[in-house]
Amino acid sequence: GQSLEQPSEVTAVEGAIVQINCTYQTSGFYGLSWYQQHDGGAPTFLSYNGLDGLEETGRFSSFLSRSDSYGYLLLQELQMKDSASYFCAVRDDRTGFQKLVFGTGTRLLVSP
C-alpha cells in the first residue's frame, strides 16, 4: 500500500518562509506532487519532483529525496493569499496502473 504523512497545521506571518514536509511509503514510486486548495475550492497543481533535488517556481520550491522517502514544499515571502491547505501526492503503481494518491494535507495559516 501507500501512505503519506504531513503536519496537520502550520502557522506563519506575512513575509516569512515556511516549509511543509511530506514523508511517504509506497510500493512503486514515480514522483511527488504538491497541490494547493483554498477553502471551498478545488485543488490546483503547484509542482512536481520526479528526480531528487530542488524545483523552483517563483516563490514556491519543492524538494525530493527518494533515498529518504521525503519531500518538502518551501513557500517564501508569504502572503495572506497563501493561507490554504497543501497536499503532497504520489503516483503509485500497485496493479500496473499508476494512481495519484494524496496525503491528508497541511493547513497553512498566514497572519499579518
Added chain:
Amino acid sequence: NAGVTQTPKFQVLKTGQSMTLQCAQDMNHEYMSWYRQDPGMGLRLIHYSVGAGITDQGEVPNGYNVSRSTTEDFPLRLLSAAPSQTSVYFCASSYSIRENTEAFFGQGTRLTVV
C-alpha cells in the same frame, strides 16, 4: 476553457436513494479519477480510469460504481446512498498519468445524505 466540469454542485439525498455524479473533461485526457474529501481525511481515491473502457478501484470504492464509455465522461454512481457518503466529491483528469504530472480538478460536488 471548460476544463473539468462536475454536476451537480450541491445535492441532498435520502438514505437508500441512488444518483449519478457527472464529470466531463474537454482536454482529451486519458486519465480520470474520483476523490472524496472529508474533514481531516484529505483526498481519498474512489475509482480511476486510464482510458475508455478501463477502470480500477482506488482506496475507498465500496458503494460506488464507475464506467468510462468515452474519453470525455467519467460518471460516478452511488448505488444506495448512506449517511457515511456525505462528503465533497472531486473529479480530476490528466493527459497521461505516466507523462503529465498535473491533475486538473473540477469544482466539486457537495453531497449530503440524510
